[in-house]
Amino acid sequence: MPDKKNLSERDICTQYINPALQRSGWDFATQVREEVSFTKGRVIVRGKLHSRGQQKRADHVLYFAPNLPIAVIEAKDNKHTLGDGMQQALGYAETLDTPFAFSSNGDGFLMHDRTGQRTPIEQELALDEFPGPEELWQRYCCWKGIASSEKRTTVETPYYDDGSGKAPRYYQVNAINRSIEAIAKGQKRILLVMATGTGKSYTAFQIIWRLWKAKAKKRILFLADRNILVDQIRTNDFKPFGPAMTKIVNRQANKAFEIYLSLYQAVTGTEEEQNIYRQFSPDFFDLVVIDECHRGSAAEDSAWREVLDYFSGATHIGLTATPKETREVSNSHYFGEPVYTYSLRQGIDDGFLAPYKVVRIDIDKDLQGWRPEKGQTDKNGRLIEDRIYNQKDFDRTLILELRTELVARKITEYLKAIDPYAKTIVFCEDIDHAERMRQALVNLNPERIRENRKYVMRITGDEKEGKAELDNFIDPESRYPVIATTSKLLTTGVDAQTCKFVVLDQRIVSMTEFKQMIGRGTRINEDFGKYWFTIMDFKKATELFADPAFDGDPAQIFEPKVDESPVPPDEPDLRGEEEILPPPDPPLPLLPLLPPEAPGEKRIKYVIGGEVTVYVVAERVQYYGPDGRLITESLKDYTRRAVRKEFASLDDFLRRWTSADRKQVVLEELEAQGVLLEALADEVGKKYGKTFDPFDLICHVAFDRPPLSRRERVEQIRKRDVFSQYGVQAQRVLAGLLDKYADAGIQDLENIGVLTLDPFSQLGTPHELVRAFGGKPAYLKAVRDLEQQLYA
Incomplete structure (x- = not known):
């Protein structure tokens, strides 16, 4: 039998850990997974290229049931002590939300019990003392307070599995299980906070599916305030519900279904007879799921909150990427603290969400302000009020036409530099601004417009043709529209998977709204090469990145109203979805707001033509750093x-x-540190x-x-007689490698696959070229020697 000290880590798993698990009753077909990679590896952007950081991978994850991970094992080779892998195992256990962590070197196990139910917390176990699945599951259930058979049945009900191999990601598993366990224990209000692009709808589907299949919840209402949200989940994530599901679309409630999808607007109205929800009895639904719960029904005195109050006996689950905590509105006051949170920073670190860079552009008039001359009138002959106009005024009360043109030109220049067909959202102050921006972009991109007039489209709630193109804009398969100018319609709930460019020409004072706008670019779509995105900011909106509330836990400052019979505000205009948004958060201390308009008053806009010039004062690029903050x-x-x-x-x-066999490894290490x-x-x-x-x-x-340029380094080598020891064929290969290095850098030099490319393919096959050096080891040594000469 081989010496245990000479065995690899994988050998230790195969020869010692796996047999111990089998002896204690663990089923390798359903309960044990080996070498489990549970993150994707952070995306590291390299100019226009990208790479992936290291994935997190556990040696063993143990499951009581396919949806219930309960233990992590970290293995080390026998040169390590029994507990050398424990800190790593604990890190994985915290991430995967498992209560038990084990470390092993093949001599036995060190067990850490995170439940706090037993002492000592850590204890050593012999190989034949590893606890079986039922023992760990019993301890898990006691820890979670779900020991009764009824609660266990609910928790143990499996996920929906379509056989395709798709399974929830680890953080979705955590969110689903935490929600199910809380409901099994009788909790009536649940809040899930998950960053945009992390699959809230899919998570909600799996929660509903398991509760429905366990018969813990029999009739479910899913509420949203955007029609596109309801249609997306009906045809995608919720499709497996099939004939048990319906969408409420008319004024007559059909009570023959079990899963109901609805817009708030479809079940409420200004007149009592329009309130369809009252056609259901208050106890008809036993589960209500509220998508984007920071929006319409978040305020205590909103008309839409009446729906939740009417079904108050049901369990309510709120889903949001941006919980709202203001003096008037509080998600945590209604739902309680989140049962699970998965932030944008976590998503980027794990490689499930796209990192970003920020291009901040400051315009002279935005910073310095502009004051009209005495008696000056605008293009429409209106006398311009004499005061200083600055960033808070532009495109709201004062239009500088050349400013709009400048913004459109910077957008166009950037797209030409990266990819003219990169999906782009331009957030404008209002619908009028979005239309003017559309016109400016059309005029600056005549060749693209000749290819397809829908290269640029205004997609706002008041314009039918633009709204009709929304599905094409978010469809990765559809090239057009490329640029969408908008105000509010694309702020939330729009699954723009391939959006690579988010432009902010809107003054943003709401953290919630800012997060939602940034969220339009955070999705990764590997099939279409979307791994990162750019934010171009013209109005200092990205200063909000520095606010601790951007990716932290919001503090509750809600002050409940003392009036017990609030009068709901007038219902919003439902003709265009742009106008049905709830009012924004109160402003953050950024810039003073404009005075409020009187009811029914239309905002006056002065229009200034080419007589007022504008120019860029400063332009800088900021990058997403390894600590989750912008590099400023x-x-x-x-x-x-x-x-x-x-x-x-x-x-x-x-x-x-000098000591590195491959220089690229050193560069990758630095890039992983954020260089x-x-x-x-x-x-x-x-x-x-x-x-x-x-x-x-x-x-x-x-x-x-x-510094020396790459070509200067190559010329230094060519002046020295460093190739004479090789034959003619080998010298040609080395000369070609130097040319490749001069053009593309060290990565081509160290990649043996470069021998399949020109000019090497003209010299012979890769096998013949390597043989010219005397074989692969000799070829690799020659490359290393060449590198030593380059960097001597």
């Missing part, structure tokens, strides 16, 4: 700090660089007018060494 210092300062955190001196860096080499290459390259190698960028920026 200069890229060079940030790089210097990040590199010196890893390498105390130039000698430290050079030792690591943005492609962006740095652009910045430094523009200054010197040259293309630099990452090695030179790091030495120059972090350690103040003068």
Whole structure:
């Protein structure tokens, strides 16, 4: 039998851990999964390219049932001690929401009980003492307070499985199980907070499915306040409910179904006879799910809240990416604290959501303001009120036509630089601004408009043709429309999977609204190459990224109203979905708001033509950093700090660089720490007018060494006689590798697959070229020697 000390980690799993699990009764077909990757690996943007960071992977995850993970095992080889893997196992257990963590080196197990039910918390177990599934499940149920058979039946009911292999992601599993367990224990109000793009509708479906199949909830109402939301979930995530499901679309309630989907507007009205929900008895539904619960029904005195109050005996589940906590509205006051939260930062770190960069553009008149001359009139002959107009006024009370044109030009320039067909949402102040922006973009993109007039579309609630293109805009298969100008309609609930460019030319004072707008770009769609997105900000909206409330836990400051019989406000105009939004949050302390308009008063807009010029004062790019915040210092300062955190001196860096078999590994390590080499290459390259190698960028920026361009390094080698030891064929290969290095950098030099490309394919097959060096080991050594010469 081989010495245990010489066995690999995988051998330890196969020869010692797995037999121990089998002896204690764990079923490897249904209860044990090995090498479970539960994150995707953070997306690391490299200029126009991207890579993935390391996935989190557990050696073993144990399940009592397919939907119920209860333990994690981290294995180490036998050179490690029994507990060397425990801290890693605990990190995975916290992420996967499992109460038990185990570490093993093949000699036995160290068990950590996170339930706090037993002491000691950690204890060593022999290989034949590993607890069986029923023992751990009993302890799990006692910990969760679901020990009764009825509660266990509800919790153990499986997910919907269509046989395609699709399964909930780990955070969806956590959200589903936490919700089911809370309901099994009798909790009546549930709040789930999940970032935009993380699959709230799919999570809600699985919760409803399990409760419905367990007969814990028999009649369910799903409420939303956008028709597109209801239609999307009906045809997608909720489709398996089939004939048991209906959408309330007329004024007569049909009580023959079990799953009901509805708009608030479809069941409420200003007249009592229009309130369809009252055709159901108050106890008809035993579960009500409220999508985007921060919106229409969030306020205590809203007419839509009456629906929830009417069905108050049912369990209510609120879903939102942006819980609202203001003095007038509070999700946590109504639902309680969230049973589970999955933030944007977590989603980006896990690789399920797209990171972003911010292009911040400041315009002179926005910063300095503008004051009319005495007696000056606008294009329509109106006398302009004499005062200083600034950012809060533009496109609301004062229109500078050249400002609109400038914004449209910057958008067009960026799209031409990255991808003219990148799906783009431009958020404008109002419908009029969205229309003017559409016209400006049309005029700046004549060649694209000739290809298809729908290249740019205004998609707002008042315009039928634009709204009709919404499905095409969010359809990844449809190229057109490419650019959508809007005000509010695309703010929330629109699943724009391939949106790569979000433009903010709207003054945003609501954190909730800001999060929703940013959320339009956070989805990843690998099939269509969408891994990251850009935010272009013209109105300082991205200053809200610095607010702790952006990706933190909102504090409750709600003050309940003392009036017990509030009068609901007038119902909103239902003709266009743009107008049915609830009022925005109270402003954050950013810029003063305009005075409120009198009821029925139409806002006056002064229109100023070409006589008032505008120009860009400052433009800077900010990147999403590894700590979840924007990098606001200069890229060079940030790089210097990040590199010196890893390498105390130039000698430290050079030792690591020289000792690495593949230099690309060192670069990937730095990029994983947030060093943005492609962006740095652009910045430094523009200054010197040259293309630099990452090695030179790091030495120059972090350690103040003068940089050499890649071509300068290649020329230095060609002046030295370093190829004479090789035959003619091998010398041609090395010369070609140098050319590849000069053009594309170190990654091509270290990738043996480059031998399949020109000019190497003209010299021979990869096998023949490698043989010219005497075989693959000799070829790889020659490449390493070449690298040593390059960086000597």
